[in-house]
Amino acid sequence: MKKLAFIGPLPPPLGGVAVINQSFQNIDYDGYEIIPFDTAEKKDREDIYGRFKFKSVQRNLNINKRLKQFIAKEQPDVINIFITSGMSILRDILFLKTMHKFNIPIIIHFHSKTKGEFALSPMRLKIVGKYFNKYASKIIVLSDQHYSFFVEYFGVDKCTVIENFVNYSDFENEISIKKEDFLFVGRLSREKGFFDLLEAVKILKQKKVFCRIQIVGVAPTERLEAEIDNFIKIYDLYDYFVFNGATFGDEKYTLFKQSRCLIFPSHFENSPVVLKEAIAAKMAILSSDIDANENVLQKRDNYISFEKGNSQKLASKMIIFITNPNRILSMCHASSNIKSYDVSVAQEKFTQMFNNLVLINEK
Known part of the structure; x- marks a missing residue:
């Protein structure tokens, strides 16, 4: 051989x-x-x-x-x-x-x-x-x-x-039993847009809008982790986030299968595999409007984009996802029809x- x-x-x-x-x-x-x-x-x-x-x-x-x-x-x-x-x-x-x-x-x-x-x-x-x-x-x-x-x-x-x-079989699931959770996957860094997400969630709380976000990944440095912890403590955002750490294999696949929407606020990417994992998992997608994301998503009906780095815009789009469950389910079904990855x-x-x-x- x-x-x-x-x-x-x-x-x-x-x-x-x-x-x-x-x-x-x-x-x-x-x-x-x-x-x-x-x-x-x-x-x-x-x-x-x-x-x-x-x-x-x-x-x-x-x-x-x-x-x-x-x-x-x-x-x-x-x-x-x-x-x-x-x-x-x-x-x-x-x-x-x-x-x-x-x-x-x-x-x-x-x-x-x-x-x-x-x-x-x-x-x-x-x-x-x-x-x-x-x-x-x-x-x-x-x-x-x-x-x-x-x-x-x-x-x-x-x-x-x-x-x-991605291997689509790893992400196979039934859309009807998905939870309304958001999912974030990646380093908890400014470059990945995680601090934009923190600011957006702060805005949601000020507007008395609740959601739960599953987090897969860790901060690249202890200093950034402490900064994230302090932000969540100051604005009392504990109920909004579930931190799962660096998650792999079946545990990660399960989070994709169970979650209805991927949040991907990254500032720059190559050809992001996370978007393709979300498509395989039949998810609705909320992504920054950078070229690398648009190249993968290709103006299909399974996503909504927002201006990179704009936490106000991100918060407003998250509210659309939270308050329009039927539209989100439609976006999930749109992802389920994409087989090219x-x-x-x-x-x-x-x-x-x-x-x-x-x-x-x-x-």
Whole structure:
């Protein structure tokens, strides 16, 4: 049996790359054995927007050493590495250089935004493109919009689109037995819009409007957690929130199945898998109006959007959800009709890519 190596973080922490890496590894690739190499620190908290720390240099050099030993021992037939556009791309280029020496086909799964991160200036993208094109056989991007942006730097022959996906069977449920709860999934950070949600709930309480919000995720730092706790204490919002922590597997799926509406107020995203999980779970969706969200939701009838960062607008839209249950049920049914993000679509594309690369390498 041929070996397929996946290089990248696995949960914890609860982040998009780790979740989608796990999802790709859960696919049954006919004729391939999955061998994972986990790059995560295995902490519940991860401050991906914090300052660079010099102690991480030694840690990443140690990971690179272990990676070299891993590839030498396992001798995979294909390597898939998850890379983002933050500062960690410097480390990942080192990983690419190390793996390239083994003459094994490398697929870069570029889990990137198109603006606002370290590697995404035109000058830096030219440098990134130079290394990617040197070391990678294929470069996966997350959507047609990402393809249009990155193909200039990576080339038509290298780039291909495989969207993030979910296994719909994990989220199967009956809409009629859903609770009226909202669900928030993600880091409890400003970038994810969690502080916008806190302000919106404060407004709801002032208007004497009640709701319950299930929270999946943790604050990236203890300082932010303390700030959140203090805000809830000052405005007495305890009855509005249920904090479930960093929740995985069946426990997380159950929260999706039981909840009627996803709140997704993020300020920027790549191709958010959380929205696709909500669609698979037949949920109504309340999301910020950023391009990445609109690219997934595509003006369908299963969501309402609001202006990013505007807690007043978020509160007013939450009131619409709370006071119009029949409309929300209709949005749930609209989600149930969307099947385009199921695992089967990615499985076929990915398996064909592996097979082609192995055949080329064997010639």
